[in-house]
Amino acid sequence: MTETSTLPTVDRAGPRQTRPRRLVAELIAGRTGHFTAADLAADAQGRGLPLGRATIFRTLELLLGGGALERIDLPDGSHAYVECAPSHHHHAVCSRCGSVVDFDDAELAAVVRAVARRTGFRIDSHRLELFGLCPACQAGERSAG
Ligand SMILES: [Zn+2]
Ligand SMILES: [Zn+2]
Ligand SMILES: [Zn+2]
Numbered sequence: 001m002t003e004t005s006t007l008p009t010v011d012r013a014g015p016r017q018t019r020p021r022r023l024v025a026e027l028i029a030g031r032t033g034h035f036t037a038a039d040l041a042a043d044a045q046g047r048g049l050p051l052g053r054a055t056i057f058r059t060l061e062l063l064l065g066g067g068a069l070e071r072i073d074l075p076d077g078s079h080a081y082v083e084c085a086p087s088h089h090h091h092a093v094c095s096r097c098g099s100v101v102d103f104d105d106a107e108l109a110a111v112v113r114a115v116a117r118r119t120g121f122r123i124d125s126h127r128l129e130l131f132g133l134c135p136a137c138q139a140g141e142r143s144a145g
Contacts, residue, residue: 020051020055020056020059021059021062021063023044023049023051024040024051024055024056024059024060024063025063027040027043027044027047027049027051027056028040028069028083030043031043032098032099033082033094033097033098033099033100034072034080034081034082034093034098034100035080035081035082035098036078036079036080036081037053037056037057037060037081038053040056040060041053041056044056060081064081067084067086068083068084068086069081069082069083069084070082070084070091072091072093072100072129073129074093074131075095075131080098082100084102085102088104088105089102089103089104089105090102090103090104090105090108090127090128090129090130091103091129091130092129092130092131092132092134093129093130093131093132094131094132094133094134094137095131095132095133096133096134096137097134097136097137099134099136101134108126108128112126
């Protein structure tokens with residue numbers, strides 16, 4: 001008996017899939033605010049991790065499908081990802097530093113109901129992203145004069 005490892009058995013579903021996924025999850029954890037596949041590729045390169053951009057992109061799409069990530073459409077037409085709770089919510093996104101704050105439907109539910117009444121639509125889903133300057137960036141702007 002030479003087997004002394006006490007580690008649990010590696011995920012049988014796909015050890016080859018698990019590693020890039022874990023590495024990408026680590027890269028995401030090291031970020032604040034939203035990020036792109038290119039951002040993560042640069043992080044991976046900086047840390048000497050063996051992760052190509054295609055692998056990162058595939059992994060991001062997987063995480064997106066699993067509800068751990070959401071895609072944000074930025075005002076300039078580009079896309080970014082943000083780590084997210086799977087429950088329905090919205091984002092306020094800082095246009096300068098990219099920080100993201102979640103908010104829920106509290107006030108919005110009434111707006112959606114009013115629009116449904118006015119248009120006769122049965123509203124099944126909606127998306128809302130708000131863009132502006134976060135408190136920290138506003139403070140920076142004021143102190144910069
Ligand atoms: Zn979110
Ligand atoms: Zn900001
Ligand atoms: Zn909503």
